[in-house]
Amino acid sequence: MLTKPLSDAVEALAALNNQRVWSLLVTVFGDLAQNDGDVIEGPVLSVLMSDMGIKAEATRVALHRLRNDDWIMSVKSGRNSLHSLTASGRQESAAASPQIYGQPNDSPTHWQLVMLDSASTHSRKVMAQLGFAPLMPRVYLGSTDAKPPEDGLVLAPTSLPRWLAEQFEPKDLAQDFAELHQALVHVQKAVAEAALVSQRETAVLRCLIVHNWRRLVLRHPELPRDLYSPSWLGHECRSLVSTLLTKLPKPDLGQILPD
Numbered sequence: 001m002l003t004k005p006l007s008d009a010v011e012a013l014a015a016l017n018n019q020r021v022w023s024l025l026v027t028v029f030g031d032l033a034q035n036d037g038d039v040i041e042g043p044v045l046s047v048l049m050s051d052m053g054i055k056a057e058a059t060r061v062a063l064h065r066l067r068n069d070d071w072i073m074s075v076k077s078g079r080n081s082l083h084s085l086t087a088s089g090r091q092e093s094a095a096a097s098p099q100i101y102g103q104p105n106d107s108p109t110h111w112q113l114v115m116l117d118s119a120s121t122h123s124r125k126v127m128a129q130l131g132f133a134p135l136m137p138r139v140y141l142g143s144t145d146a147k148p149p150e151d152g153l154v155l156a157p158t159s160l161p162r163w164l165a166e167q168f169e170p171k172d173l174a175q176d177f178a179e180l181h182q183a184l185v186h187v188q189k190a191v192a193e194a195a196l197v198s199q200r201e202t203a204v205l206r207c208l209i210v211h212n213w214r215r216l217v218l219r220h221p222e223l224p225r226d227l228y229s230p231s232w233l234g235h236e237c238r239s240l241v242s243t244l245l246t247k248l249p250k251p252d253l254g255q256i257l258p259d
Helices: 006-014 021-032 042-051 056-068 087-101 124-130 162-168 171-193 199-217 234-247
Strands: 072-077 080-085 111-115 132-136 139-143 153-155
Touching: 006 171, 006 199, 021 042, 021 056, 021 080, 021 087, 021 199, 042 056, 042 080, 042 199, 056 072, 080 087, 087 199, 124 132, 132 162, 171 199, 171 234, 199 234
Parallel strands: none
Antiparallel strands: 072 080, 111 139, 111 153, 132 139
């Protein structure tokens, strides 16, 4: 059972946007059982999902979907089921980990601007995979670590006008990052006030922190802080996530048992 003030912190994280159960499971396995050979026992998974406000039937449906998608595999061990990532699930999780778990000082400090021949030369999805975010049709911004398309015009400005930064920021993500920042501050305070954080509470908090952070950070390339206005809280969220995950190290799943 979760205890106050940690239960309040869990509620604050769980209340952020609409939690898709299959996506939450992707986070749980990607954070707690990403390595080859890692498994999560059925009763442990049920307890964690229940603590995050997910009903048992919804968890079963989501597991079925992820098995069909070759993301998770399940095997019987006596009366219990053992769930783990498939090889492709581990590969996808590992590919996203640097962007999710990167430290604040890992963020790029220099940037470049790329202009394409036409708006249809490369799709936004392709440019995002290369590490570039759209500024306007044909024009993208990215860190100097990102590799631009060979047919693009590359410029390396030394400064960015404030109006351009404000135009560049995705407004929907700005609000989401602000809400996440508020919830993370709440969690930080709750963890500091708690007399003890159990292995179970650690697992639940970690998964919700990573999940809410993952769903935002993977939607936008990591770019230098100078490209954003002072009101953008994405970088502050990364600092809080990094601090909290250090205070909440990965738990021993063998110590998480149903009540």
